Amino acid sequence: MKESDQIQKPREGTLSQLAALLKILAEPNRLLLLERIMAGVQCNCDLGNALSLAPNLVSHHLSVLCDSGLVDARRSEDDGRWIFYSINESKLKALNELLAGFFDVSRIQSGSTCCGKKLTGE
Numbered sequence: 775m776k777e778s779d780q781i782q783k784p785r786e787g788t789l790s791q792l793a794a795l796l797k798i799l800a801e802p803n804r805l806l807l808l809e810r811i812m813a814g815v816q817c818n819c820d821l822g823n824a825l826s827l828a829p830n831l832v833s834h835h836l837s838v839l840c841d842s843g844l845v846d847a848r849r850s851e852d853d854g855r856w857i858f859y860s861i862n863e864s865k866l867k868a869l870n871e872l873l874a875g876f877f878d879v880s881r882i883q884s885g886s887t888c889c890g891k892k893l894t895g896e
Contacts, residue, residue: 792872798842803827804835808861811845815860844869 850856
């Protein structure tokens with residue numbers, strides 16, 4: 775078995791999952807919302823005020839984050855108008871593992887070409 779065969783390559787499903795999460799996180803307002811929620815449980819109105827976003831934008835971005843599983847939503851028992859958002863720690867840990875696995879420097883291999891020419895600068 776060659777050394778390159780021993781290196782774990784991400785499965786196709788893993789890459790699709792990672793790409794979907796990165797697409798969600800590529801939106802700056804979602805990252806800002808996520809950052810605020812990581813500081814502790816947040817109410818929808820506090821998030822909108824802190825980021826100076828229109829309520830419909832806050833709602834949209836929070837919906838995307840909740841659908842991804844990164845954020846959990848819980849309605850207030852006292853007043854159903856208020857929704858509290860928190861980080862789904864298990865999903866965040868899974869994302870960290872996906873990122874760490876994909877960007878693991880031990881996966882880097884020496885290059886080769888299909889034409890058989892030697893690469894210069896190695």
